[in-house]
Amino acid sequence: MAKTVVITGLGATTPIGGDVPTSWANALVGTSGARSLTEDWVQKWDLPVTFAARTAVPAADVLSRSEIKRNDPSAQFALVASREAWKDAGLDQAEIDHDRLGVSYATGIGGVNTLLDAWDVLREKGPRRVLPMTVPMLMPNASAGVLSLEFKARAAARTPVSACASGTEALAIGQEMIRSGQADVVIAGGCEAAIHPITIASFASMQALSRRNDDPASASRPYDLDRDGFVMGEGAGTLILESEEHAKARGARIYAELAGTAITSDAFHITAPDAEGLGATRALRATMVDGGFTAEDVVHVNAHATSTPVGDIPESVALRIAFGDHMDNVAVSATKSQTGHLLGGAGAVEAVFSVLALVDHKAPVTINLDRQDPAVNLDVVTGTPRVIKDGVAVSNSFGFGGHNAVAAFRTY
């Protein structure tokens, strides 16, 4: 019998809040985190997209001077979210075996700002001025390493990198670390801080970004007929995963069970999703098997739904195939309408929202959905949060490279 994995702590720093309570309150009512960018480089490079969803609270407002200097912004966000989750789980007051504390922390792109800033220094000032911390800051596993140091996690510190599926894959790996007996507690999540002229130029070049420069708040509009691309977001989400027996033994508050996870790959196209949603369907079905639940148990889906014209439809197809007519009864939320797309952090933040939806019995709203695309046959929550029953909440994440990752949470 596999160990039951539960969630005992939540943390986040997102474009709609510097912590979980604020982010969740804003997700419920429907608040856009997208804003015009004020950096000089927006005008300097005459970028086709001039807005993004930066974190609502800058990391510099909550971290020390040295923590800002010695960490890439992605790791800064990871620290902020994970300190909140650690405390929320009561682990700051608990005595645990740190040899059995693990980290599974994802990023999609890693320290791209550090890398490119160092490249600027090299070209402008020469190699001597490139700081020794440059590589330890830009490496994709920097956040996992930093969190391991911060919380003295010595079981293992792992870093899944699967583009926008990364944050959800981190939960799958964390779950496996507990089920296999490697760890009792895992700090799991994902972070991203990739807002830079290079990424904006590249995503814009592939026609993936919304161009609603005049109205950033309306730009992320998953499932809407007038959607024209995603909005770059940044931030991090952290979930404390714990074996049920460990959580109970220390009297921890349990939010929900991480019932099941699955990862599949499309082997279809490096960026485009399989139009028939086959890879996503297989992931959804495998999650049901892994989690021991049926379609009828599902009460809520936090969809990947990035607001790109081509991306939103295959997911809805996959949900219909995997969960059948029961999808008529499932409240679907696309919270990227509010947060923008946190890439490697997205799955983690959406997992936090999925867990809270179960706890509060409320599915958050999807904003900017004025005219639903008829190709999307889903019951999408708009206007006010939807009351949901006890059951299973499913969070989907799909990434460039054809990665599909699904996590399912069950009312505890």
Add this chain to the structure above:
Amino acid sequence: MASTNEEILAGLAEIVNEETDLPVEDVQMDKSFTEDLDIDSISMMTIVVEAEGKFDVKIPDEEVKNLKTVGDAVTFIAKAQA
């Protein structure tokens, strides 16, 4: 332009504070970088590189091991500027 020892100390303290969060007032002439300020080799090299930029001097790598105290660094930088 040459700086006074006080200016160099204040500038170094600022660099050390940003790198380590140590209060600037803890960075005194007689303090050892490793023993008193607990500065590791990566942070030491960061401080050296940033001091070079701030004071427009060169601090050769082979010289860094001789900069045991803050005072050693202040003296070296003052001489290099002269």
